[in-house]
Amino acid sequence: MTGNNYILKEIEAHDITKIHAGLSDPEITKYYDVHFATLEATKEQMDWYKSLKLEGTGIWWGIYDKKTKEFCGAGGFNGLDRTHKKAEIGLWLLKEFWGKGILTKVMPLLFEYGFTKLGLNRIEGFVVSENTKCKKALEKINFTYEGTMRECEIKNGEKINVDFYSILKSEWKNLYTIENDLY
Numbered sequence: 001m002t003g004n005n006y007i008l009k010e011i012e013a014h015d016i017t018k019i020h021a022g023l024s025d026p027e028i029t030k031y032y033d034v035h036f037a038t039l040e041a042t043k044e045q046m047d048w049y050k051s052l053k054l055e056g057t058g059i060w061w062g063i064y065d066k067k068t069k070e071f072c073g074a075g076g077f078n079g080l081d082r083t084h085k086k087a088e089i090g091l092w093l094l095k096e097f098w099g100k101g102i103l104t105k106v107m108p109l110l111f112e113y114g115f116t117k118l119g120l121n122r123i124e125g126f127v128v129s130e131n132t133k134c135k136k137a138l139e140k141i142n143f144t145y146e147g148t149m150r151e152c153e154i155k156n157g158e159k160i161n162v163d164f165y166s167i168l169k170s171e172w173k174n175l176y177t178i179e180n181d182l183y
Helices: 013-023 039-055 102-117 132-140 169-175
Strands: 006-010 059-065 071-081 086-093 122-128 144-155 158-168
Touching: 006 102, 013 039, 013 059, 013 071, 013 086, 039 059, 039 071, 059 086, 071 102, 086 102, 102 122, 102 132, 102 169, 122 132, 132 158, 158 169
Parallel strands: 086 122
Antiparallel strands: 006 059, 059 071, 071 086, 122 158, 144 158
């Protein structure tokens, strides 16, 4: 997928060093369920990306700057439920790309794919309640806060709350079009 500023390329096995660069950084994975200290351990994540596609439960892409061709991070869908036409969206960026507005440029590409190619009606986002930056970013791109699941997960022995957000196809149609140059 290609937008005005970014290219999304499906993640493949040879992308392991790029994925490891992000998912081995404690600042990037602070609120995630995954962290891989070694390149060898990152193979587990690569297998997960591969199984999503093989099982039809999602797809993830590497995010690249269109001009410089630099790898910026990754984003995609998992938890794809074709019966209920919904999926969970996720995205992470390397630290040097934080605060550059990439989310607002890449998410519309993901929305387009999810709502048109996957036939979704609903895209969901789950965020650890303490992750205020991510929650603000989701609200900026028109996700609606739906509630908090209290103490629904345990990370590092601590009970954590998770907020959940969504955007519906009907809302997306009214907000995003290829012509509006958000891409």
